[in-house]
Amino acid sequence: MKPMWTLADHRVFAGGAGTEGALLFGAEQASLYAIDAATGDFLDRWGRHGAFALAEVAPADHEIAAALADAQVLVPSARARRAPRPTIDPATVPLATLVLEAAQACNLRCTYCYAGGGTYGGAARVMSPELAARAARFLVEKSGDLPRVTLVLFGGEPLLNLPALAAAVAAGEAAAAEHGKTLVVSLTTNGTRFTPAALDFLAAHRIGVSVSIDGPPDMHDANRPYGGRAGGGSYADVVAGVARLRERTGRAPAARVTLAPDQWARIPEVFEHVLGKGFLEVGIAPATPVAPALLPTPEQDAALLAGFAHVARRFVDEARRGRVLPFSNLLDLLAKLHVGQVRGVPCGAGLGYVAMDAQGALFLCHRFAGDDGFRIGDLATGIDHAKARACLAAQAAGRADACGTCWARSLCAGGCHHENHLRESVLGLAQGTCCDFIQRWIELGIRTYGELRADPGHPVLAFVGRRAEG
Amino acid sequence: MKKKRIDALNEKAKAIQRLADGEQPSAAALAERRMPQGCTTIFDTGWETNPRPTYPVGNCQASARDFHGCVGDCWWPAQMPDGLTNHREFDVQCPNVARDWRNLKYD
Numbered sequence: 001m002k003p004m005w006t007l008a009d010h011r012v013f014a015g016g017a018g019t020e021g022a023l024l025f026g027a028e029q030a031s032l033y034a035i036d037a038a039t040g041d042f043l044d045r046w047g048r049h050g051a052f053a054l055a056e057v058a059p060a061d062h063e064i065a066a067a068l069a070d071a072q073v074l075v076p077s078a079r080a081r082r083a084p085r086p087t088i089d090p091a092t093v094p095l096a097t098l099v100l101e102a103a104q105a106c107n108l109r110c111t112y113c114y115a116g117g118g119t120y121g122g123a124a125r126v127m128s129p130e131l132a133a134r135a136a137r138f139l140v141e142k143s144g145d146l147p148r149v150t151l152v153l154f155g156g157e158p159l160l161n162l163p164a165l166a167a168a169v170a171a172g173e174a175a176a177a178e179h180g181k182t183l184v185v186s187l188t189t190n191g192t193r194f195t196p197a198a199l200d201f202l203a204a205h206r207i208g209v210s211v212s213i214d215g216p217p218d219m220h221d222a223n224r225p226y227g228g229r230a231g232g233g234s235y236a237d238v239v240a241g242v243a244r245l246r247e248r249t250g251r252a253p254a255a256r257v258t259l260a261p262d263q264w265a266r267i268p269e270v271f272e273h274v275l276g277k278g279f280l281e282v283g284i285a286p287a288t289p290v291a292p293a294l295l296p297t298p299e300q301d302a303a304l305l306a307g308f309a310h311v312a313r314r315f316v317d318e319a320r321r322g323r324v325l326p327f328s329n330l331l332d333l334l335a336k337l338h339v340g341q342v343r344g345v346p347c348g349a350g351l352g353y354v355a356m357d358a359q360g361a362l363f364l365c366h367r368f369a370g371d372d373g374f375r376i377g378d379l380a381t382g383i384d385h386a387k388a389r390a391c392l393a394a395q396a397a398g399r400a401d402a403c404g405t406c407w408a409r410s411l412c413a414g415g416c417h418h419e420n421h422l423r424e425s426v427l428g429l430a431q432g433t434c435c436d437f438i439q440r441w442i443e444l445g446i447r448t449y450g451e452l453r454a455d456p457g458h459p460v461l462a463f464v465g466r467r468a469e470g
Numbered sequence: 471m472k473k474k475r476i477d478a479l480n481e482k483a484k485a486i487q488r489l490a491d492g493e494q495p496s497a498a499a500l501a502e503r504r505m506p507q508g509c510t511t512i513f514d515t516g517w518e519t520n521p522r523p524t525y526p527v528g529n530c531q532a533s534a535r536d537f538h539g540c541v542g543d544c545w546w547p548a549q550m551p552d553g554l555t556n557h558r559e560f561d562v563q564c565p566n567v568a569r570d571w572r573n574l575k576y577d
Contacts, residue, residue: 024476031483039475067476070490071483340482453479465481 004051005065006080010073011407012043013443015450023450026073028082030340030410032446033071034453039064043073051077082404085344090351090392091385094144097348099152099355099366100135100168102127103161108190108234109227110212112260112287112294114418117227118156120357120370126160127358129167135356135379136172140179142383148182153207154355154366159193162201169205186210188256190224191238191245199248209245209253213238213277215270219263239277246278254328255279260287261296267307268314271327283328284308288367288419292427305440312448319452319460333445334452335468336411338461343413350376350388364391367418374421395420402432408442 009027022040024033042064057065068074103126106118136151143149151172153165169185176183191211202209214220221233246252255274274282286304289295311327318325345351349365356362357369360379368374374391377384395417403409415434423429452458478484564570
């Protein structure tokens with residue numbers, strides 16, 4: 001029998017403006033190629049055939065077939081069937097990142113908060129310094145042979161509980177020194193609590209800071225008002241706080257923007273505004289649909305993508321001048337594309353990434369704190385790997401077919417567990433309501449990467465490569 | 471220089487390309503049709519064939535060695551099933567090779 005060949009799962013994207021030919025993305029391996037028009041025609045023609053023998057291919061096209069075989073896009077039919085990706089056993093993954101919900105309390109009442117005003121349900125409460133210190137030691141001791149571990153100071157608003165943060169960082173640094181490891185500490189804050197003591201602490205330990213800010217005053221104040229009787233917007237305090245932080249630590253924080261669907265049309269304006277306030281980077285997240293009112297319409301989804309595309313366009317323009325536009329979303333996507341990272345799981349939740357609440361209970365990730373369905377042990381007894389395994393299996397259940405035929409699977413691997421949980425289990429939507437956006441966003445990243453690659457020596461590519469290395 | 475039809479862009483594509491470049495020499499050796507490729511369907515070891523220009527040309531080295539070891543007795547070694555084949559219990563079907571060899575049904 002003649003050996004039969006098949007085109008492996010792939011997508012062809014038209015090249016960006018000013019580039020010849022097209023871009024070929026190998027779905028199984030996340031490999032990315034620039035192809036000429038003849039190769040595009042070949043893929044188009046033979047892609048409709050299923051299996052074929054090389055004898056059927058015109059001699060003039062043999063060169064293309066050989067090149068595609070080298071690229072592992074044309075494969076022997078026997079090998080075209082995809083083996084399912086092996087599942088990762090949580091018990092085999094060392095702990096790399098621990099998120100401390102150091103204060104399950106917050107002085108703001110953001111409209112889209114997924115943590116119920118910072119408490120994750122129940123009354124406001126804070127972590128004791130002793131527990132925080134034990135957690136930091138737990139992180140270092142459970143990290144196997146990893147040279148570097150990350151402690152994330154999170155809340156609620158973590159700076160409401162400075163004693164616990166200080167205890168955790170001191171204990172973590174001591175344990176890391178003892179074990180010859182590096183401790184990386186980061187903090188996510190609403191930016192209203194940069195007191196002199198907090199600034200001293202952040203400066204002394206070189207803590208990477210992310211500040212939530214949602215754009216110009218009208219948008220930020222609509223999203224992020226103070227709680228309590230006083231109420232009122234937090235914009236002015238955040239901007240003043242960021243200025244103090246920069247002055248005291250000498251380092252600019254990253255900005256974390258969260259926008260509700262009716263604000264997505266203003267993304268370019270928000271990005272420019274926030275960048276102008278002196279942030280190192282700006283990342284923009286669509287608000288998680290904690291309530292049906294936050295579910296976007298198709299028009300709003302289109303506006304979100306158009307907004308991101310606009311900023312991506314700016315990114316390419318800046319890159320032409322040799323500058324990096326610090327748009328975190330795009331930089332992270334480009335880094336993944338640069339490597340060709342293939343993921344078997346969407347994120348590290350439960351696989352080296354664990355969150356601990358104020359009482360010492362462990363959860364699959366910080367967003368699931370307070371939800372017993374996603375509780376995976378506690379500090380006293382350690383991580384319950386069987387429960388983590390069950391949680392991850394439940395999240396993956398029913399997705400294998402759709403993901404197995406999706407061209408974006410290598411980079412996405414199913415999407416955010418929390419977002420999926422909210423949409424499917426809480427709001428009762430069908431699976432896959434994020435897929436269209438994710439696919440379009442990854443496609444935008446591929447086109448952008450293709451434009452940068454038109455100049456292989458591009459300094460922005462070198463920057464992206466360093467980011468990919470961490 | 472002729473423009474390449476396919477250009478690896480990201481690191482993964484470059485790694486795949488390097489793999490392909492590394493494989494080129496063995497693929498070229500296979501393409502030389504000076505001798506039949508491999509031996510029988512059962513003993514086919516690919517292209518590790520008898521390198522000497524003597525009989526059995528193109529058989530695998532193991533079979534070639536057996537051939538020269540046994541040729542004086544006029545006994546053909548390759549018909550002898552063994553544990554390498556898919557007939558691990560050939561002796562049940564074929565207790566006497568000289569008499570019962572027709573019973574052996576190779577896949």
